[in-house]
Amino acid sequence: xxxxxxIDIEKTTFRPNETINGSILWALDRTPKEIELxxxxxxxxxxxxxxxxxxxxxxxxxxxxxEQPFEIILPGEPCSCQGRLITLKWELELRAxxxxxxxxxxxxxxxxxxxxxxxxVGG
Amino acid sequence: MRTxxxxxxxxxxxxxxxxxxxxxKAFLMLGIAMVWNGVLSTYLWKIFExxxxxxxxxxxxxxxxxxxxxGIFLIILFIDALLALSNPKFQLRISPANLRxxxxxxxxxxSTGSLRRLRKLQFTLEGREVAxxxxxxxxxxxxxxxxxxxxxxxxxxxxxxxxxxFTLPANLMHSFKAKHNQFEWHLHIDGEIHRxxxxxxxYELTIGPAGSD
Numbered sequence: 125x126x127x128x129x130x131i132d133i134e135k136t137t138f139r140p141n142e143t144i145n146g147s148i149l150w151a152l153d154r155t156p157k158e159i160e161l162x163x164x165x166x167x168x169x170x171x172x173x174x175x176x177x178x179x180x181x182x183x184x185x186x187x188x189x190x191e192q193p194f195e196i197i198l199p200g201e202p203c204s205c206q207g208r209l210i211t212l213k214w215e216l217e218l219r220a221x222x223x224x225x226x227x228x229x230x231x232x233x234x235x236x237x238x239x240x241x242x243x244x245v246g247g
Numbered sequence: 248m249r250t251x252x253x254x255x256x257x258x259x260x261x262x263x264x265x266x267x268x269x270x271x272k273a274f275l276m277l278g279i280a281m282v283w284n285g286v287l288s289t290y291l292w293k294i295f296e297x298x299x300x301x302x303x304x305x306x307x308x309x310x311x312x313x314x315x316x317x318g319i320f321l322i323i324l325f326i327d328a329l330l331a332l333s334n335p336k337f338q339l340r341i342s343p344a345n346l347r348x349x350x351x352x353x354x355x356x357x358s359t360g361s362l363r364r365l366r367k368l369q370f371t372l373e374g375r376e377v378a379x380x381x382x383x384x385x386x387x388x389x390x391x392x393x394x395x396x397x398x399x400x401x402x403x404x405x406x407x408x409x410x411x412x413f414t415l416p417a418n419l420m421h422s423f424k425a426k427h428n429q430f431e432w433h434l435h436i437d438g439e440i441h442r443x444x445x446x447x448x449x450y451e452l453t454i455g456p457a458g459s460d
Contacts, residue, residue: 140456172382172428174427203456205420205430207390208392209388210376236418245391
């Protein structure tokens with residue numbers, strides 16, 4: 125494990141409204157005051173970035189290392205998408221209070237269980 | 248500009264309203280033409296005065312020509328929008344009201360007005376990415392990712408009313424609106440009229456993801 129923070133999930137592709145079951149793991153030099161897990165989407169591409177935080181969970185751990193299970197129900201939309209101008213990505217992010225490191229895990233949210241890929245139609 | 252997307256509801260059918268109404272477009276063009284030509288008229292008056300005094304400023308005269316041409320173009324656009332008010336009117340209904348990718352839907356239409364003038368009628372469904380970068384200069388770029396002609400006819404008998412059934416592929420992007428990035432769906436109605444402004448109506452559709460609740 126290169127990072128001292130880790131998000132353990134069984135898969136990285138989900139359907140809208142599906143539940144993500146997983147665990148967060150940490151092994152730090154000292155006991156963090158707080159550990160935060162967020163789930164959100166953001167856009168990349170030609171336009172200015174838009175983003176939305178859909179879920180935020182906070183824990184106050186008793187030890188410098190440990191594991192905490194979590195369960196998140198995904199919203200119905202938006203779906204992950206890779207277009208010519210806009211890419212929409214979903215991401216889980218784990219942060220510990222006053223520790224610069226974070227761990228990010230990209231996930232795909234799609235009804236077809238594949239990132240929607242769009243190409244330009246001429247005319 | 249006024250935007251009236253079809254609002255999702257539990258009803259089986261919903262009425263579609265055009266993205267910009269005919270009178271709305273005419274008023275908009277009138278406003279723009281009046282502002283542009285109003286500002287321009289102060290310079291034209293100055294040129295007129297210079298001519299009367301026998302000391303024309305030829306640099307100003309040449310410089311203003313493209314602005315005058317654009318002013319004339321705006322007046323033509325206003326007249327075009329005004330003439331288009333007499334074009335046939337279309338009333339559209341779509342069912343189900345909650346459109347989803349991968350699920351069939353029906354578009355029904357009824358039209359009134361001088362339908363015999365229509366040479367060709369075409370319904371097109373279009374999906375578009377719209378990205379805006381906000382900086383010192385705000386720039387918006389667009390890319391069409393889906394275009395499908397749903398209906399096309401040259402028979403006047405089919406112009407009055409009808410229905411089209413269609414299913415969008417499931418592996419496309421649903422409607423999405425954020426501050427700077429959008430995935431938009433539109434239905435276009437285009438009607439060709441000989442020696443007259445064509446029918447060009449645009450309707451915004453809200454299409455949800457496939458198979459979601």
